[in-house]
Amino acid sequence: MYNRTEIKDVLAGGHLDKEITVCGWVRAFRSNRFIALFDGSDFNTLQVVIDDDFGNEDVLKKIHFHACVKATGKLVESQGAGQKYELIANDIEVLGEANPDEYGLQPKAMTMEYLREKAHFRMRTSTFSAVFRIRHAIAYGIHKFYNDRGYYYMHSPIITGSDAEGAGEMFQVTTLNMGDMPKNEEGGVDYSKDFFAKHTNLTVSGQLQAEIGALALGKVYTFGPTFRAENSNTSRHLSEFWMIEPEVAFNDIYDNMDLAEEFCKYLINYVLDNYADDVAFLDQRIEKMERNMPKEKRRPMGLLDTLKFVVENDFERITYTQAINILRNSKPFKKGKFEFEPTWGSDMQAEHERFLVEKKFKKPVIVRDYPQSFKAFYMRENDADESVPGTTVAAMDVLFPGIGELIGGSQREERIDVLKRRVEAMGIDEEELWWYLELRKFGGAPHAGFGLGFERMVQFITGIQNIRDVIPFPRTPGSAHF
RNA sequence: GCUUCCUUAGCUCAGUUGGUUAGAGCAUCUGACUGUUAAUCAGAGGGUCCAAGGUUCAAGUCCUUGAGGAAGCGCCA
Numbered sequence: 183m184y185n186r187t188e189i190k191d192v193l194a195g196g197h198l199d200k201e202i203t204v205c206g207w208v209r210a211f212r213s214n215r216f217i218a219l220f221d222g223s224d225f226n227t228l229q230v231v232i233d234d235d236f237g238n239e240d241v242l243k244k245i246h247f248h249a250c251v252k253a254t255g256k257l258v259e260s261q262g263a264g265q266k267y268e269l270i271a272n273d274i275e276v277l278g279e280a281n282p283d284e285y286g287l288q289p290k291a292m293t294m295e296y297l298r299e300k301a302h303f304r305m306r307t308s309t310f311s312a313v314f315r316i317r318h319a320i321a322y323g324i325h326k327f328y329n330d331r332g333y334y335y336m337h338s339p340i341i342t343g344s345d346a347e348g349a350g351e352m353f354q355v356t357t358l359n360m361g362d363m364p365k366n367e368e369g370g371v372d373y374s375k376d377f378f379a380k381h382t383n384l385t386v387s388g389q390l391q392a393e394i395g396a397l398a399l400g401k402v403y404t405f406g407p408t409f410r411a412e413n414s415n416t417s418r419h420l421s422e423f424w425m426i427e428p429e430v431a432f433n434d435i436y437d438n439m440d441l442a443e444e445f446c447k448y449l450i451n452y453v454l455d456n457y458a459d460d461v462a463f464l465d466q467r468i469e470k471m472e473r474n475m476p477k478e479k480r481r482p483m484g485l486l487d488t489l490k491f492v493v494e495n496d497f498e499r500i501t502y503t504q505a506i507n508i509l510r511n512s513k514p515f516k517k518g519k520f521e522f523e524p525t526w527g528s529d530m531q532a533e534h535e536r537f538l539v540e541k542k543f544k545k546p547v548i549v550r551d552y553p554q555s556f557k558a559f560y561m562r563e564n565d566a567d568e569s570v571p572g573t574t575v576a577a578m579d580v581l582f583p584g585i586g587e588l589i590g591g592s593q594r595e596e597r598i599d600v601l602k603r604r605v606e607a608m609g610i611d612e613e614e615l616w617w618y619l620e621l622r623k624f625g626g627a628p629h630a631g632f633g634l635g636f637e638r639m640v641q642f643i644t645g646i647q648n649i650r651d652v653i654p655f656p657r658t659p660g661s662a663h664f
Numbered sequence: 665g666c667u668u669c670c671u672u673a674g675c676u677c678a679g680u681u682g683g684u685u686a687g688a689g690c691a692u693c694u695g696a697c698u699g700u701u702a703a704u705c706a707g708a709g710g711g712u713c714c715a716a717g718g719u720u721c722a723a724g725u726c727c728u729u730g731a732g733g734a735a736g737c738g739c740c741a
Contacts, residue, residue, distance in 0.1 A: 210700095210701075210702085212700045215699075260699095262701070416740095
C-alpha cells in the first residue's frame with residue numbers, strides 16, 4: 183500500500199543512497215530529531231533522522247512512544263555511533279497517534295506483571311517482541327525437524343469424547359442450558375440431548391490418537407493446544423498450552439530418549455542460528471536484572487552460555503532407582519535439608535529433581551523406568567528385575583534446569599493382555615478405550631512417544647521466568663483476559 | 665487446593681518507633697539546547713496510600729475481613 187521497505191531488509195544493506203519508505207512504531211524519540219523505529223521484522227531499530235528542512239511542528243508533536251509513523255527519505259551511512267545506516271526523512275506522516283497521557287506503556291522498565299495487564303500492547307516492547315519472534319522460530323523449527331526426518335504432522339481432535347486421556351482435570355464442552363439441564367432416569371445430566379449426544383471435553387493430550395497415526399503412518403507428531411482444568415498456581419503451568427507429541431512405531435524407550443535429546447538440541451540450535459540478536463538481547467536483559475541481586479540468587483550461567491552448554495553436552499541418563507539411591511546418598515538428604523524423604527515407590531518431589539539437575543549433574547537429566555504405581559496405564563511394563571524393589575514401566579521424564587519436567591513420555595504397552603490388566607487395575611472403563619484396545623488386537627506394534635510442553639521450551643530458550651509471559655494470551659485459574 | 669509475601673503519583677519504588685503539609689527517579693507539559701543512543705539543563709502539573717471495618721488523642725504505618733497480584737508446594741507438560 184505504501185510500497186514500504188521492511189526494516190530487516192533496510193538493515194541487511196543494498197538500499198544505500200536510495201529513496202525508501204519505512205513504516206513502524208516509535209521506540210524512542212530523541213532531541214526532537216532522532217526516531218528509533220521498529221516494525222517487527224527485526225530485533226534492531228532503524229534510526230530515522232528528521233531532515234533540517236522538515237518544518238512541520240504539528241507532526242513532530244505527535245511523534246510519541248509507540249506512535250505509528252511512515253517516513254520517506256534517503257538511506258545514508260550513519261554519522262553517529264550505534265548504527266550503520268540511517269534514514270534522512272524529508273517526509274513524515276503519523277499514521278497512528280499514541281497520546282502518552284492515556285497510553286499505558288512508557289519508554290522505561292516496566293514489570294512483567296504490569297505488562298501482562300497490557301497484553302494488547304506488550305508485544306511492542308523489546309522483550310516481548312524478542313520472545314514472540316523466538317516462539318515463532320521454535321514452532322517453525324518443530325515442523326522443520328520432523329518434516330526433515332520423514333514424520334507426518336497429524337491433527338488430533340481438540341474436542342474429545344474420551345474421558346480417559348489420563349492427564350488431569352478436563353474442561354467440559356456443552357451447548358446445554360446450564361440453568362436447565364435435561365435429566366436422565368438416574369437424575370444425572372442426560373448427555374444424549376447434548377450437541378454431540380454424549381459427554382465431551384477439551385483434550386488434555388493428543389497422544390492416544392497419535393498412536394493411531396503411528397500404527398499407520400509410522401512416524402507422526404501432533405502440535406496443538408491442550409487444556410487442563412487443574413487448579414495449578416505456579417510459574418510453569420497454564421490452563422491452555424501447546425504440546426508437541428511425536429509417536430513412533432518400532433521405537434523403544436531408548437530410541438525415544440535419543441529422539442527427545444536430539445529434538446531439544448535441534449530447537450535450541452535453530453534459535454541460536456537464526457535469532458541470535460533476540461537471544462543476545464534477552465541474555466543481556468537477564469544479566470542487567472541480576473546484577474543487583476545477591477550471588478546465590480543469580481543464575482549460575484548466563485542465558486546464552488546455558489543454551490550452548492545444553493547443546494554441546496550429552497544429557498545425563500539414569501533410572502528412577504539410581505536416582506533414588508543418589509538422593510539418599512546425597513549431602514542434602516544426610517543433613518536433613520530435604521522437606522520430603524526420597525523413597526522408592528513415591529514420585530520424586532520438585533526439590534529432588536532440582537537437586538539432580540542443578541546440583542548433582544548440572545545439565546538436563548533423563549530419568550527412566552519409574553515405578554508402575556504412580557504412572558499412567560498405557561506405559562509399558564518392564565520385565566521383573568531382582569535389583570529393583572518393585573514393578574517398573576518404560577517411562578521417561580526429561581528434566582531441565584529452572585523449569586523441571588520439559589518432557590514426559592514412554593514406550594507404550596502393546597501387549598493387549600497386559601494393557602487390559604492395567605486398565606482394570608486403575609479403574610478405567612474398558613468401553614471408553616475400545617478403539618485404543620483394538621489397536622493392539624489388530625496389527626499392533628511396539629511404539630513409543632512423548633509430550634513436550636511448548637511453552638516450557640520457549641521459557642527455557644528465552645530465559646523468561648513466568649510461563650504466562652511466553653504465550654500471547656495466558657489462561658490460568660481465575661484469569662482469561664483478552 | 666495449601667503456605668508465605670506484596671498492593672503508596674501514569675510507571676518503578678522510598679517512607680524510620682504510629683506523630684506536622686506523603687517523597688524520589690523516570691514519564692508528561694512549558695522553556696532552553698540541537699548528531700542523539702537511558703540525551704542534557706531549568707521549571708510546572710500530577711495522590712481515594714487497593715477496599716471496607718476496627719484500635720488510637722493521632723494510622724500509609726497496628727488488627728480483622730475482602731479484592732487483585734507474585735513466589736513456593738502439590739498436580740503435570
